[in-house]
Amino acid sequence: MDLHSLRHAHRTAAAGAGGLSGLGTEGETLRGFLRRGFHSGTLPKSFDRLRRVMRRQIEHAIExxxxxxxxxxxxxxxxxxxxxxxDRELAYALRRRCQDPNCILMSVWTRRPRLATASFELTLDLRLKPPHERARIELRLCLCLREPDLRLSVVMQGDREALGASCRERIREDIRVFGARAGATEVSIDLG
Incomplete structure (x- = not known):
């Protein structure tokens, strides 16, 4: 077994034991993904690279x-x-809730994330089973690195009451697990 296979097996075992979940093909933690550093900071370095290319084009007037x-x-x-x-860490858990006959969720759709240098926002569209199929509910997540904390804030918008208290509590539980797997040190959840 080569080193890459051993590393992958170790990461998989750690994730299965309730540890932090890896991001992307390198298995970088979310904190490492957002934080500048020698072996980390994928997101801020990407924006730095883009800004550098744009700045050079403007300075040299060469496209x-x-x-x-x-x-x-x-x-x-x-x-x-x-x-x-x-999608893997939160939306999948919510989709599993959809299979529960006591849950009014019918489907969960993940929208495209909005990126910033040290944070990102993501919206999940929650669709409900009849007779509430016209109700539109959005679950807005914001993960932000403000040293030393990784903050997760979640706000539910739309017809929250259509979900019912028990379904909202199950969603809150899934968000807490997602926050722990993402490595969030501060979690703020407003589901109404």
């Missing part, structure tokens, strides 16, 4: 579309990685 596209491609890949992470 370099290939460099710009290459620099833009990296944040797009990060956007996809963050979307997959949130």
């Amino acid at each position: 370099t579309p290939q460099r710009l596209r290459k620099a833009q491609r990296h944040p797009t890949e990060i956007e996809r990685t963050v979307g997959v992470f949130c």
Whole structure:
């Protein structure tokens, strides 16, 4: 067994034991993903690279579309990685709730995340079973690194009352687990 396989097996075992979940192909923690450092800071470094390319184009008045596209491609890949992470760690748990006959959730859709240098926002669309299928509910997540804390704030918008108290409590429980797996040190949940 090579080193890569051993590392992957160790990460999988740690994640299965309720540890922090890895992000992307490198298995970087969310804190490492958002924090600047020698072996970390994927998101801020990506924005730095994009700004550097744009600044050089402005300073030298020379268009370099290939460099710009290459620099833009990296944040797009990060956007996809963050979307997959949130879909895997939270939306999947909520979709499992949809299978419970006592839960009024019918489906969960993950929207495209919005990235910033040390944070990201993501919205999940929650659709309900009949007779509440017209109700639209959004679950807005914001993960932000403010040293030394990784903060997760979640706000539910829309017809919250259609969900019912027990379903909201189950969603709150899934968000707490997501926060722990993401490594959040502060979690703020407003589900109404």
